[in-house]
Amino acid sequence: MRNEGESGGEIYNDLALKNSKYFQGKIQTLPKVPITSLDDFSIWYTPGVAAVSNKIAQDKDLSFEMTWRWNTVAIITDGTRVLGLGNIGPEASLPVMEGKALIFKYLGGVDAIPVPINVHEKEKMVEVARALEPAFGGINLEDIESPKCFYLLETLRESMNIPVWHDDQLGTAGATLAGAFNALKITGRTPKDSKIVFFGSGAANVATVKLFKAAGFDLNNIIMVDSKGILHPEREDMDNLMITNPWKYELGIQTNAERRKGNIENALEGADLLVAASHPGPGVIKGEWIRKMNKRAIVFALANPVPEIWPSEAKENGAEIVATGRSDFPNQVNNSLVFPGVFRGALDSRTRKINEDMIVKASQELANFAAERGLNSNYIIPTMEDWEVFPRVAATIADSAVKENFARIKLSKNEFLERAREIISKNRMMIEKLMKDELIEVMVK
């Protein structure tokens, strides 16, 4: 059951290979100060630069004001969980991290630097991330296997003075929550009373359940399912999970109040919303299982590159709203809607942290943004084309950082909005100008 357009996305592979070879990477550093003669280096470099270093030596926070630190993010990965490719190592993760940096720049005006590292022990990774703090305004953890990623995010968030984000957890969770807010609204439900099944219990869904909790959803009404079936306190592997994955273990106790047992099919009986972040489909979720859900069912099939069930099949089996991770279907639950704006706002407010409550507010802002444009079953979440969404998310994050008392720069929400708009549009203009002047060449066909 595969309709037109429901392809595996293979057409992009050839172009990606050709152009990566042609352009030899996707990002570079460019100066942002004038260089009119070699004499200018006496200002930008020695001897003049020593005066700047001396200032910063007296007050380290000036590194945010007199260098590019205010706008930089390290994209740290050990290459253990890259896209759907698994543990392919840090070198092979580099093209992905470059792509991420490109999106950071284009949608958020953020200077993000790929930092794939050949370090895999969690304590050592913590040391590396901490050691990088003086060079960056934020840390974006990327494509790191679970449950290590939970430990890293938790430990680094506690111990660093710059915001730490793990996009596979928080970005995905933020986008999913935004879509869920509107899908529930369209189908006449409230967060608190909705019965939700999470299929897959890796980084994305564990973080999403935690974010749903912060957003006021009732964990009693949530059932988590993984390859071993429904998670419940007496499942055979719970004692082992207590040691190996205490985050999942805790959710195993806190969710599923009715203590339902069985498989995904049993879990979906009477469910309102399915959030699947498991294995690439199709056929991972069967149409007949969707029929067991309540009327006006909502299905988020988020696996990439192919959703767990094709949207057409989910709809034929009673789903009213379907979202996927793909841009070629309606309702793309996409972390690129979240992280560029989140970091724009985090950097502009120079926040020390980004907590769950701040992410809930960003999700709500994304949901509101789509609602202002008119919700329908094919539009529950903004698209990447909705440019204004990024400064809106940025202003929401920055404003909530001020309210949470994490911000070191305190402006009004409107001032943050203007600042984000200006930075993002200036960066985009620069890229357009370079393309117009053919300093960035056209793509190879």
Place this chain on the structure above:
Amino acid sequence: MSMEIKIREIKEEDVREAANLIVRLKKFNSEHDPLFSLNEKIEESVVSYLKSAIKLETRDAMIAESSNKIVGIVMADVNDRIFYEPLKEVRITELYVLPEFRKGGLGRKLIDAIVEKEKKKGCSVLTVEFPTENLVAHKFYTGLGMRSIISVYGKKIN
């Protein structure tokens, strides 16, 4: 969990249900070292082991019960210390609490209950055995003021 939990001695009719908890504990032990791999007769062995606690004067088992469900168990042996003083010790051999009933101090209450019982049999030393790699147990018992006093090393021999 706010449900009322009662701790009492095990009875014959509890054995089947209580055996599930001990089997879960042994399965958990098997994760820690291949020398703790479970044999085929594990269920049967656990049942007779529990029954021995009802019969023997030197072995006891107590259970924690909530809404007629067994949610925790502790077992202990009373050992003579022929070389040392004090002369009798209570050795905790098994302690297991179902996941959702943890973190409320039930493990500690089970230990307290069996210690009270064995004190009456003249025990004045409390010891416990668990797999070296079980760091959760290590943390729990050091939290009760206990320390490592003997080591057991092992290897497979041909």
